[in-house]
Amino acid sequence: MKKILIANRGEIAIRVMKTARKMGIKTVAVFSEADRNAPHVRFADEAICIGEAPSNKSYLVGKKIIEVCKKLHVDGIHPGYGFLSENADFAKLVEDNNIIFIGPKSYAIKTMGDKLAAKDAVKNYNIPMVPGVDRAITDPKEAVEIAKQIGFPILIKAAAGGGGKGMRIVEHEKDVQKQMERAISEATSAFGDGSVFVEKYITSPRHIEIQILADSHGKVLHFFERECSVQRRHQKVVEEAPSSILTPELRKKMGQAAVDVAKSCNYLSAGTVEFLVDKNLNFYFLEMNTRLQVEHPVTELISGVDLVEQQIRIACGEAITINQEDLKINGHAIELRVYAEDPLNNFLPSVGTLTTYQPPKGKGIRVDDGFEEGMDIPIYYDPMLSKLITYGNTREEAIQLMIDAIEDYKIEGAQTTLPFGKFVCEHEAFRTGKFDTHFVKNYYTPEKLQKRSEEKAKIAALVALKLYFEDQKILRVPKH
Template sequence: MKKILVANRGEIAIRVMKTAEKMGIKTVAVFSTADRHAPHVKFADEAVCIGEPPSTQSYLRGDKIIEVAKQLHADAIHPGYGFLSENAEFAELCEQNNIVFIGPRSKAIKIMGSKLAAKEAVKHYNIPMVPGIDEAITDISKAKEIAKEIGFPILIKASAGGGGKGMRIVEKENELESQMNRAISEATSAFGDGSVFIEKYVTSPRHIEIQIMADSYGNILHFFERECSIQRRHQKVVEEAPSSILTPELRHKMGEAAVLVAKSCDYLGAGTVEFLLDADRNYYFLEMNTRLQVEHPVSEIISGVDLVELQIRVARGEALPMKQDDLKIHGHALELRVYAEDPLNDFLPSVGHLDTYKLPVGKGIRVDNGYEEGMDIPIYYDPMLSKLITYGKSREEAIQLMLKAISDYDVQGVKTTLPFGTYVFEHEAFRSGNFDTNFVKKHYELEATKEHLKVEEKIAALIALKKYLEDQKLVRLPNS
């Protein structure tokens, strides 16, 4: 493998290119006209414009990407995450054109891309699953029967879904019909597939995922867990490894379960098996992500491996160079996703110009970055600027280093999630490990609302003062 085309942009494109460079492999960047001067374009050995800014006209154009790969004699394509990374048709297209897709086979992507098909594949291995139904449903009366059987609250989920789309929590029976119709409509609009299913809603869950890697010789390893319970709108914002709640026994059990999930679909390459952990520490299979995850750096740091390098080695037919017993957890790692979003305005995107953009540096600090000072944030893509990762011998050390790194970050011109990061890492619930996926709702939304009220009160006071001064002028006029 002498040349890899990286079918992505931003920090993940640079992340992949850095490992390729270390391995002596040339890289090709693809870019839209909005990304013409982006750092990933400059970093690559070669770069080709593939279309206009909307991703449907550029980064999602599988046919165009294959064409560029063939023209420039690329041996393989790395899809990163997002865009075409979990697109089975694109993986097949690579196979048909004798280009190595650095990811799983298309069959595994198809199975795990459908939550229903994934449940079907996994249930033969006796892996715990959240109580619910294993078939798509649109019949409201049947849905009501099932909901009564498993008990409220329930969760309606899109089979083809992700990122919280097509997902609805239903507390009471009289809300079921309207919420189901909304979920079906949202799933159809987002994925072109309105299939939904019902399962028991696990209250106060923790989101634990296991990083796995499989080669073509039947070896499947897990690289321990990541905790991703700090989320907003079902999207992760803070991740850590290892989890502060798992015992060695539970870690071993969940790791073995993740390996079986990979086995169930004849998996190849890097993947993540996601679980929910309830208040009694029962775990339930949630889904499998058939790609490299955004949060993979925390797993790399604690296990001492380069996951992208392993992806490339497995893709070119090599066996994994280590055994499960060789892998040990070293220290603790945290990751904050730095988004161009306003955490005081419901995390809405904050597009604009990066007037100042200075990154923290130092021992135990890693920044996977995709931007530089003077750039504009395009409105067409995910607003993540970078990922801030810190490592310490203990969780406390990693937290303190993270707080220092956040304060050393300097971003002017757009709002970011950095202040939200400070809030999380200083919060007693996070520091004590006593938190779940409702952290933002329980703690932050209340604080953000209070902050908004303070601002509104200040504005109201200024308006009242202005009105008072104007009235005073009017009162004094007749005497002047």
């Protein structure tokens, strides 16, 4: 492979380009009119504008991307995450045009992209499932009958869903119809598919995912787990590896289950199998993400493996040269997604111009970003500015390094999730590992964050005042 196109933008585009450059592979960036001056455009060897700012006129137009590939004689396409990365039709279009898709085959994307099809694919492998039904439901009366069998609370969930859309928790029979109608409506508008299914709602779950890699020679490996339980609106904000609750035995069982899920759909490339783990450490298959995850850096740091490099090698038909027994967990890594969102205002997007943007540097600190000082934050895309990742020998070390790195991160011009990240890392529940997916609901309020920042400002003012008075005591002899 001599030249690859990255069908994405921002930090993930630069992340893929860095590995390609290291491997001696030329890179092509595509960009919308809003991203004309973005760092990923300058970082690439070649760059072509593919349309207007809205993603449905640029980054989501597969045919335009194929045209660029043909014009510039591109060998492969890396989709990153988001946009077209889990679009089976796009993967098929790439395959049909004799371009290498650096990811799974379209069949696997399609199978795992539909939660009901995914459940059907893995049922022969004896993988634990959340109690419920594995078919689409449209009648609220039927949903009530199922709920009575499995017990309330239940979760009504979009079959084609993701990112918390088309999802409703129902605790009482009287609310089933209304919540079902809402889930169907939301799923239809978000995914063009209103199919929903019903399953038991696990009340205090941990969200644990397993990174896998599979080649075309039959080898499937797992690269341990990531803990992704700190979320807002069902979307991850803080991730870490390894998880503080997994025993070696449970890690082995979940790793094998993830490998089996990959085998069930003849998986190829990097993927992630997501599980819910209840308070008794029972685990249940949730879904498979058929792409590189936002949080892949924490796995890279604890395993010492460049996952993007492995993706490219696998796409070229190479066999994975690592064996499962070669893989060991070394140290601990934590990632904070630095979103341009206001944690004091329900995490609403906070767009503006980055008048100051200075990421932290130092041993054990990694920043994957696609922004720089003076840039405007576009309103058209996901508001993530960067990923701040810290790595230490122990979990405690990684947490402290994260707190210090957040303090050193200078951003002005937009509100960000940096103060929220610090709140999480300083919270007793997180530090002790005793938390679940309800961390935000249970422990966080904007008032708590405000109070904490006011207390710190007060302490800083008192220290400054003390220093001032100390300074006044020093005898100064006037110069003649």
